[in-house]
Amino acid sequence: MAYVYNRTEVIQSLRWKVGAVLPLEVQQKVNYSEEEYFKxxxxALESYMSQMEVDLTVDMVPPKDPYIKVRVLDDIGDVFLSDQSPNLARHSIHFLKRTDAELFISQGLMEELPS
Structure with a gap:
């Protein structure tokens, strides 16, 4: 019983660490039931976050400032963000909401600069 409980905790923690899709190397190490449990x-987590209109996966510790300074590493172009529509050209520097920038940072398209 303890083994099953431990596996479920590991699978739940994977959602916070790797996101909504299991990496191939992890998929090869879980069985069908565990993969279905993860999905x-x-x-359920996505549904909750959608209903509450909050993204719990952005930061585990609340930031001091909701805005961060970022440098664009690859040309993204014009995008519509929550409070502005900047042209995210390569090597440009912007002051964006952390929640808007996190996706681009995780994809390697931006980097956070020290403030």
Whole structure:
């Protein structure tokens, strides 16, 4: 019983660490039931975050400032963000909401600069 409980905790923590899709190397190490459990847990978490209109996966510790300074590493172009529509050209520097920039940072398209 303890083994099953431990596995479920590991699978739940993977959602916070790797996102909604299991990496191939992890998929090869889980069985079908565990993979289904991950998908269902992920769907439940997404549903909750959608209903509450909050992204719990952005920061585990609340930031001191909701805005960060970022440098664009690859040309992204014109995008619509929550409070502005900047042209995110390569090597440009912007002061964006952390929640808007996190996705681009995680994809390697931006880097956070020290303030």
């Amino acid at each position: 269902n847990h992920s769907a």
